[in-house]
Amino acid sequence: MALHLLCKDPESPNNGSPTLYYDDESRNYLLQGWRVTDSATRLSDLVIPEHETIVEFPSRLLRLFPVAGSRPQD
Numbered sequence: 001m002a003l004h005l006l007c008k009d010p011e012s013p014n015n016g017s018p019t020l021y022y023d024d025e026s027r028n029y030l031l032q033g034w035r036v037t038d039s040a041t042r043l044s045d046l047v048i049p050e051h052e053t054i055v056e057f058p059s060r061l062l063r064l065f066p067v068a069g070s071r072p073q074d
Helices: 059-064
Strands: 003-008 019-023 028-032
Touching: 003 059
Parallel strands: none
Antiparallel strands: 003 019, 019 028
């Protein structure tokens, strides 16, 4: 498995997340973002299975995402 860095938030302090990766084995994307912890408010209406989580990222990162439907060459 090889993860490929696709984009990183250029405005993130300390060169941290959010960051988008592509996994060439599973052909899925991985998004490193900020953990949403205010479950009593924004997450209260969501049904989140135990094996899943919700992450948050700024809208400015969307412009760096790959074109919808495209993926890096395998």
